[in-house]
Amino acid sequence: MPDWQEPQPLPATWQRCDTGILPLWWDRLCSQTSPQSAAMYAAGLFTEDRRRPIAQWYNPASDSALLVAPETSPEWPVQRFGIFYAPPGGGFTQVHSAPHEWHPREPRKSPTEQEAFEAAVAEAQRFLQVEMYFV
Template sequence: MSESSAPLPPGWTRYEGPLLTIWRARFEGAYGEGTANGFNDGMFVRDQRRPIAQWVNFALRSAVLVAPETPGGWPVQRFAIYYAPPREGFCTIRTERHEWMPRGPRGSTTDADAFTAAVLAAEQFLQVEATFGALDTGSPRTP
């Protein structure tokens, strides 16, 4: 669980189930049919890479995802925050880099550290979106 002190905005809930189908649909809606198959080892097609964290607002048809951004063999691994704005669209939220080096020196950032930081950043993103009313209007904002 995250270290967040603020509750999630109204209508949003943390979703602990399998990868939501909205991710493939939204990615392909933005980049073309079949493009999700090749994006990041097919992460929007197959739910094979963990950990992931998801939040969903069913009333707005919107979601947020924290998932690995880089292919598994890369020397630097990174978590990204993906956003499916209300009703349609897909974007990657740019925050600080939540990364680690699997073969990094002892005491360096780990995958668990990077994941925890990315989850906290995703929850902060939801708070900012709710504060500025973008979630109610369907206008995505990226910090």
């Protein structure tokens, strides 16, 4: 990877916490939709906390968060990682980025699930670097 694409160290205000889905995601999603719609969003990712891998960053100073997680339903033939952002002050949005996809029926064919995940994490880290300029 060229030097300019190497992720820079994240600002100290962003803490990585991958152990479980933060309650903030459910609260933010419910504030924009109904609890029923929120429960179905991203195949129940925010209600069941069962799909892995995930990468998650939290900024307690601004009560904002960033999440990399599967966004497609498990039965789809192409799986994809999405990047979700909860900005300071409220709200919830999906960051539109390059598709970070893999084919579960061909687990050894590139891109693999791990390669797709690593690419999505790298893009999320670049997003956090840019986000710091606007907050």
